[in-house]
Amino acid sequence: MTDPVVESLILDLLEWLATRQRSYGEVMEAWRTSCPKLPVWEDANDRGFVGVEREGGLSLVSITESGRSFLQRCRPTQPKPAVAVAAVAVAAVAVAAPARSVSSIAQTPDETE
Numbered sequence: 001m002t003d004p005v006v007e008s009l010i011l012d013l014l015e016w017l018a019t020r021q022r023s024y025g026e027v028m029e030a031w032r033t034s035c036p037k038l039p040v041w042e043d044a045n046d047r048g049f050v051g052v053e054r055e056g057g058l059s060l061v062s063i064t065e066s067g068r069s070f071l072q073r074c075r076p077t078q079p080k081p082a083v084a085v086a087a088v089a090v091a092a093v094a095v096a097a098p099a100r101s102v103s104s105i106a107q108t109p110d111e112t113e
Contacts, residue, residue, distance in 0.1 A: 007074075009040040014049055014071040017063040024052060024059035 013031055016022075031041045044050045049067030053060050063071070 010044045011074055013044055014063050014067050021060045021062045027061045
């Protein structure tokens with residue numbers, strides 16, 4: 001049986017690595033623990049969710065396809081709030097001014113001339 005705390009932390013690690021590769025030192029500083037009950041790095045590595053590559057004398061850690069798949073299954077991506085708010089704002093303006101097209105509403109005054 002997997003520990004839900006460790007699973008959640010593994011998902012946090014994978015989200016963190018999904019944004020960009022990190023140096024091995026950076027990953028160890030942030031995620032290594034001496035607590036045997038929180039083997040986040042060790043479990044993610046053992047399960048093939050992370051990979052380490054040598055590049056220019058530096059060890060780089062990245063999320064693997066298996067890690068991305070696990071992350072997507074457990075934490076499907078949600079639309080970013082700023083994008084959703086912008087879409088609602090454009091829709092609200094379109095409803096308030098139906099005579100104008102949505103593309104002309106999104107344009108700046110310089111673009112409409």
